[in-house]
Amino acid sequence: MTDKYKEAGxxxxxxxxxxxxxxxxxxxxxxxQVLADVGSFGGLFALTDLPPQPxxxxxxxxxxxxxxxxxxxxxxxxxxxxxxxxxxxxxxxQNARPLFFLDYIAAARLEPEAVxxxxxxxxxxxxxxxxxxxxxxxxxxxxxxxxxxFDMAGTVIGLVDRDALLPQLAEMTVNDAIIGLPSSGPHTxxxxxxxxxxxxxxxxxxxxxxxxxxxxxxAPHRCYLSAIDIxxxxxxxxxxxxxxxxxxxxxxxxxxxxxxxxARVVTKSWETPPVFRRLVAWSGMNFMEAFRVLNMGIGMVxxxxxxxxxxxxxxxxxxIVIGRLVERKNGEAIQLIA
Amino acid sequence: MTDKYKEAGxxxxxxxxxxxxxxxxxxxxxxxQVLADVGSFGGLFALTDLPPQPxxxxxxxxxxxxxxxxxxxxxxxxxxxxxxxxxxxxxxxQNARPLFFLDYIAAARLEPEAVxxxxxxxxxxxxxxxxxxxxxxxxxxxxxxxxxxFDMAGTVIGLVDRDALLPQLAEMTVNDAIIGLPSSGPHTxxxxxxxxxxxxxxxxxxxxxxxxxxxxxxAPHRCYLSAIDIxxxxxxxxxxxxxxxxxxxxxxxxxxxxxxxxARVVTKSWETPPVFRRLVAWSGMNFMEAFRVLNMGIGMVxxxxxxxxxxxxxxxxxxIVIGRLVERKNGEAIQLIA
Numbered sequence: 001m002t003d004k005y006k007e008a009g010x011x012x013x014x015x016x017x018x019x020x021x022x023x024x025x026x027x028x029x030x031x032x033q034v035l036a037d038v039g040s041f042g043g044l045f046a047l048t049d050l051p052p053q054p055x056x057x058x059x060x061x062x063x064x065x066x067x068x069x070x071x072x073x074x075x076x077x078x079x080x081x082x083x084x085x086x087x088x089x090x091x092x093x094q095n096a097r098p099l100f101f102l103d104y105i106a107a108a109r110l111e112p113e114a115v116x117x118x119x120x121x122x123x124x125x126x127x128x129x130x131x132x133x134x135x136x137x138x139x140x141x142x143x144x145x146x147x148x149x150f151d152m153a154g155t156v157i158g159l160v161d162r163d164a165l166l167p168q169l170a171e172m173t174v175n176d177a178i179i180g181l182p183s184s185g186p187h188t189x190x191x192x193x194x195x196x197x198x199x200x201x202x203x204x205x206x207x208x209x210x211x212x213x214x215x216x217x218x219a220p221h222r223c224y225l226s227a228i229d230i231x232x233x234x235x236x237x238x239x240x241x242x243x244x245x246x247x248x249x250x251x252x253x254x255x256x257x258x259x260x261x262x263a264r265v266v267t268k269s270w271e272t273p274p275v276f277r278r279l280v281a282w283s284g285m286n287f288m289e290a291f292r293v294l295n296m297g298i299g300m301v302x303x304x305x306x307x308x309x310x311x312x313x314x315x316x317x318x319x320i321v322i323g324r325l326v327e328r329k330n331g332e333a334i335q336l337i338a
Numbered sequence: 339m340t341d342k343y344k345e346a347g348x349x350x351x352x353x354x355x356x357x358x359x360x361x362x363x364x365x366x367x368x369x370x371q372v373l374a375d376v377g378s379f380g381g382l383f384a385l386t387d388l389p390p391q392p393x394x395x396x397x398x399x400x401x402x403x404x405x406x407x408x409x410x411x412x413x414x415x416x417x418x419x420x421x422x423x424x425x426x427x428x429x430x431x432q433n434a435r436p437l438f439f440l441d442y443i444a445a446a447r448l449e450p451e452a453v454x455x456x457x458x459x460x461x462x463x464x465x466x467x468x469x470x471x472x473x474x475x476x477x478x479x480x481x482x483x484x485x486x487x488f489d490m491a492g493t494v495i496g497l498v499d500r501d502a503l504l505p506q507l508a509e510m511t512v513n514d515a516i517i518g519l520p521s522s523g524p525h526t527x528x529x530x531x532x533x534x535x536x537x538x539x540x541x542x543x544x545x546x547x548x549x550x551x552x553x554x555x556x557a558p559h560r561c562y563l564s565a566i567d568i569x570x571x572x573x574x575x576x577x578x579x580x581x582x583x584x585x586x587x588x589x590x591x592x593x594x595x596x597x598x599x600x601a602r603v604v605t606k607s608w609e610t611p612p613v614f615r616r617l618v619a620w621s622g623m624n625f626m627e628a629f630r631v632l633n634m635g636i637g638m639v640x641x642x643x644x645x646x647x648x649x650x651x652x653x654x655x656x657x658i659v660i661g662r663l664v665e666r667k668n669g670e671a672i673q674l675i676a
Contacts, residue, residue, distance in 0.1 A: 035393060035500075041593075042397040042429040046500065047388070055373060059380035060440040060493060062477045091380040102398040104442065104491040137491070139400045142530060144489055149482040153442040153475070155398060155493040162373075162384065192480060255379075 015112030022116035025123035029133040033099070036134070043134025045100050051161035057096035061087050062153045064246075065191040066218075071148055073203070073214060076114045079152060080121020081220035082188050086245070087156035088129055089224055089300065093241040093256070095166040096158030098131035098225070106139040107150035118152060121220075129225050131156065167240030167256040167303070176239065177309035178253075178263055178323040181227055181316070183299030185219035185275055189246045190293045197283040207274040216275035224300040227316055231302075234315055240303040244295040251292065253301055254333030257325070265323035266337045273297045291336055298322065353450030360454035363461035367471040371437070374472070381472025383438050389499035395434035399425050400491045402584075403529040404556075409486055411541070411552060414452045417490060418459020419558035420526050424583070425494035426467055427562055427638065431579040431594070433504040434496030436469035436563070444477040445488035456490060459558075467563050469494065505578030505594040505641070514577065515647035516591075516601055516661040519565055519654070521637030523557035523613060527584045528631045535621040545612040554613035562638040565654055569640075572653055578641040582633040589630065591639055592671030595663070603661035604675045611635045629674055636660065 035044035047054075063082045070079045080103075088098050103122050105115055115138055126133045145151065186194060194217065203214040211219075224243075231238060240256040242249075253263045276297055280290045290296060303325065304312060313319050326335075373382035385392075401420045408417045418441075426436050441460050443453055453476055464471045483489065524532060532555065541552040549557075562581075569576060578594040580587075591601045614635055618628045628634060639660070642650060647659050664673075 041432050042395040042434065042496070044432070044503070045394045045396065047385070047392040047394060050385070050388075054385040056383045056385060056438075056495070057380040058383065058438065058440055058473055058493075058495065060442050060473055061475050062442060062444060062479075064477060065479050065482060068479075068481050094379050094382070096380065100394075100396065102396055102493055104398050104400060106400060106489055106491075135396055135398055137399050139402060140530075141400075141403050141406075141489060143406050143533075144403060144484060144487040146482060146484055151444055151479060151482055151489065153444075153491050155396075155440055157394070157396065157495060158380070165373075165382070192478075195481075 018113040018116035022119045022123070025120040026133050029123050029126040029131065031130070031132045034132045034134055043100065043102065045132065045134055053162035055160050055162050055165065057091040057094050057158045057160055058155065059087050059090040060153060060155045061090060062151060063188040065195060066188050067151055068149055069191060069195060070218060071150055073218065075218050076117035077121035078218050078220045080118045080123070081125040083152050083154040084122055084125035084129065084131070085221040085223035086188050087154050088131065089243040091156055091158040092225055092228060093166060093243050094160060095164050096160040098129055098156050098158045100132040100134045100157055101126050102135040102155045103133070104137050104139070104153045105150060106141050106145065108140070108142050108145040108147060110138055110140050114150070122154070125223065129223055166238065169258040171239045172258055172261055172303055172325060174261065174325055174327055175306045176303050176325040177306050177321050178265060178325065179302040179304060179309065179312060180270060180298035180320045180322040181224055181300040181302070182318050183244070183295045183297055184222040185216050185273070186294055187221040187245070187299055189295065193283060193293055194279060197279050201282070207278065209274050211275070213275070222299050230315060231312060236304065236308050236312055238302050238304055242301045244299050244301060248292040248294060248296070249298060249301065250288065250334055250336065256303065257333055260328055261325045262328040262332055263323060263334045264326045264337065265334065267291070267296070268338070269322040270297055270320045287338055288336070356451040356454035360457045360461070363458040364471050367461050367464040367469065369468070369470045372470045372472055381438065381440065383470065383472055391500035393498050393500050393503065395429040395432050395496045395498055396493065397425050397428040398491060398493045399428060400489060401526040403533060404526050405489055406487055407529060407533060408556060409488055411556065413556050414455035415459035416556050416558045418456045418461070419463040421490050421492040422460055422463035422467065422469070423559040423561035424526050425492050426469065427581040429494055429496040430563055430566060431504060431581050432498060433502050434498040436467055436494050436496045438470040438472045438495055439464050440472065440493045441474040442491045443474070443488060444479050444483065446478070446480050446483040446485060448476055448478050452488070460492070463561065467561055504576065507596040509577045510596055510599055510641055510663060512599065512663055512665055513644045514663040515642050515644050515659050516603060516663065517640040517642060517647065517650060518608060518636035518658045518660040519562055519638040519640070520656050521582070521633045521635055522560040523554050523611070524632055525559040525583070525637055527633065531621060531631055532617055535617050539620070545616065547612050549613070551613070560637050568653060569650060574642065574646050574650060576640050576642055580639045582637050582639060586630040586632060586634070587636060587639065588626070588672055588674065594641065595671055598666055599663045600666040600670055601661060601672045602664045602675065603672065605629070605634070606676070607660040608635055608658045625676055626674070
């Protein structure tokens with residue numbers, strides 16, 4: 001690696017320092033179950049303290065064209081958080097807890113400092129979730145990626161007992177509360193449309209909530225692991241969870257409902273954050289398109305018993321009751337009330 | 339998805355048929371341990387029949403710029419085999435057996451038939467290895483990938499008992515045999531250089547072994563799982579294995595050796611396949627460069643007791659003794675004898 005960068009006139013010492021910091025960040029994620037150190041072969045993870053019916057839950061995902069915006073602004077670290085948190089949320093909805101993570105980063109030409117920043121972001125997010133970063137690959141692919149663009153993908157492996165798997169469709173009934181947990185921004189969805197909507201606009205403009213447009217658009221994807229841990233450790237039963245990703249609440253919430261129930265969601269229950277209002281206005285999306293392309297301020301949805309709703313709001317001040325389950329009529333799995 | 343392709347004038351019916359075939363191929367990989375069907379959330383894999391000290395071994399990798407050549411020639415399926423077999427070999431060297439796999443495919447614009455062919459290749463290779471394909475992601479990333487290029491990455495999760503982990507450094511001694519297993523071609527390494535070396539040449543030219551140049555360069559990465567299964571099930575002890583990937587035998591074989599031993603490899607032990615001789619001649623690489631950039635015909639290397647070498651050659655007719663372990667002098671971990 002060193003020779004190649006020397007030829008290209010890159011500051012090798014800065015690159016080496018960045019890589020050392022990255023390696024330290026990766027090592028800081030290691031739990032006692034990790035058997036191999038950075039740079040060995042495949043990552044080794046000892047399975048201990050298994051539940052009676054252990055089930056591994058695995059998910060691979062990328063962060064979409066948010067990487068393009070991050071590359072343009074040179075903000076790599078947040079993308080690492082996006083990648084990890086998106087993947088963890090994806091398995092959290094099945095009630096799995098993350099064990100370990102692996103990442104893949106590729107570009108036409110890898111800048112060592114950019115890679116180190118991105119991987120450090122991955123490591124930080126893993127560490128925050130108690131998830132070991134046990135492997136990864138970086139690839140230089142001239143001719144495959146456009147100049148200054150890169151892509152990242154990640155894989156999380158989590159664990160759950162078979163009896164604890166969610167959703168528990170048989171437990172859901174009419175009047176169950178639909179609780180929303182706020183997103184931190186568009187997370188990792190809708191960025192091809194977002195990039196069109198912001199073309200030619202000032203990314204440093206300040207929005208009504210005091211964030212810059214760039215800051216609002218690059219805010220890392222929120223991880224909902226700690227919120228769900230708090231709920232469950234306090235004895236609350238979550239019957240189902242939907243991670244609001246591509247397809248929005250319109251496509252993701254119906255995926256966790258039984259055929260006889262429908263989600264009645266009142267969108268005025270929460271205040272749509274300024275960045276979403278701007279994006280909708282600039283792009284000319286209609287109401288339904290907006291809730292299909294963007295999360296519109298709600299990143300995770302929980303189904304709980306109606307009696308549990310109030311105490312859950314006490315426990316999680318950010319949580320909002322956004323609707324309830326009703327009998328399904330006309331085959332509609334979700335009704336959005338403006 | 340359908341609307342988008344309709345607008346672009348794509349043959350939707352052909353695309354749908356391709357996707358249905360792909361889904362059938364994916365389902366055909368499912369073992370009884372797979373709990374979820376295609377299209378659900380994260381893939382679910384029940385852990386059963388665990389060894390006393392179960393260790394998960396995980397590896398993420400891509401296939402390098404071989405994807406560029408495959409895209410140019412429209413041969414997608416083989417790349418799926420490359421991806422899976424590369425990853426399985428990577429964990430096989432630690433003596434792990436694959437449980438399941440997840441893939442990631444991204445391009446500026448995804449052609450449904452190309453994606454279906456690539457994923458079908460992934461599924462075929464998984465099925466051949468008894469490995470379930472339980473998840474994956476396809477992403478359209480305009481502006482990130484160049485036109486007509488795509489990238490694929492994959493993650494394999496395997497299992498091994500802690501006591502069976504390889505390499506077993508303490509067991510290796512002077513005179514242990516180094517056995518090579520043939521590669522099927524350059525596998526997935528050296529393709530940026532290979533693409534330069536073949537620029538302007540006729541890809542349909544026929545090589546001395548009857549293969550076309552294109553055929554030799556796109557031959558899927560070999561999976562060594564069945565060969566190692568045969569050896570171990572016949573009672574042979576493998577002390578260490580090295581998968582000859584990026585860095586060649588020069589960088590990969592030393593990774594599995596104890597500090598006091600060196601690998602003495604006689605490169606005339608095997609016949610270098612025609613495609614490698616051509617690539618070396620066209621690119622002007624010297625001897626050492628060739629064995630660092632390319633596998634030169636040997637894709638997997640095993641360290642075994644010297645007494646086991648002959649019976650192993652009887653069991654695996656393709657296997658070749660390519661050298662032996664010697665006392666390490668001058669700090670050299672590998673000596674290549676021309």
